[in-house]
């Protein structure tokens with residue numbers, strides 16, 4: 200029964216049917232299905248199927264945008280559930296997609312899993328300039344600055360942001376980066392403290408960065 204509704208939500212993403220995505224996601228949440236199963240076996244496969252269509256030129260940018268909007272609505276339904284899971288705050292994170300980058304599905308997933316693991320997350324959205332990142336870290340007294348980039352052309356803004364943060368007085372702030380074109384080697388080269396390939400490993404890495412010991416690693420929200 201779960202398999203069927205997961206396939207239905209994935210298909211609704213491909214069809215860009217925002218209302219259906221919202222209602223299937225809400226139905227799965229009511230059934231108390233695992234949030235990660237809903238994301239990993241429903242919403243993301245739907246987005247990847249849309250992305251395949253884009254590759255084959257069956258979809259163009261407007262269709263891709265609508266599909267990602269549908270995924271966002273699904274994530275919007277799930278976010279409060281993850282927040283409820285863990286009310287004890289373990290750290291504060293400022294996050295955003297870097298300058299000129301409008302991709303935010305991966306970032307939004309990272310937010311959900313961090314919040315589900317007790318992090319207080321301030322989301323700056325997309326196309327965030329280095330100055331805005333640094334101002335937000337200071338304003339919110341964040342211990343971690345997290346950045347997402349999906350374009351090889353926007354990745355260098357991570358480096359610029361790190362340089363700006365490091366030149367400020369906020370020397371203890373840890374930097375976590377991710378996004379499809381980002382690698383561990385790139386993270387090291389630009390002076391980031393941590394890198395995650397998958398959103399699900401972000402809480403464990405973030406806790407490691409803050410020196411929080413004795414907590415489970417990996418996909419802790421399950």
Ligand code: B12
Pocket residue numbers: 243246249250253260263264267268299300301302303304305306308309345346347348349350351352375376377378379380394395396397398399401
């Ligand atoms: C959806 C999409 C769009 C949507 C974005 C909508 C939105 N609200 O996000 C729209 C239509 C706007 C778009 C526009 C463009 N896109 Co686009 N897009 C995609 C697509 C199909 C899917 C991205 C996605 O959402 N993936 C699903 C999520 C879940 O995966 P993810 O983002 O990688 O995130 C995971 C990890 O990377 C990680 N993660 C991500 N961020 C972070 C951050 C931290 C801190 C951590 C710890 C982890 C982490 O966790 C996530 C979950 O595990 C990809 C192709 C692909 N298959 O990736 C192309 C793609 C990224 N786009 C691409 C391009 C070129 C563009 C455009 C220039 C238009 C074009 N000519 O195609 C514009 C640029 C707009 C801009 N200025 O940003 C290229 C990039 C090529 C490159 N190497 O630079 C890709 C790879 C497509 C391709 N093969 O050509 N795009």
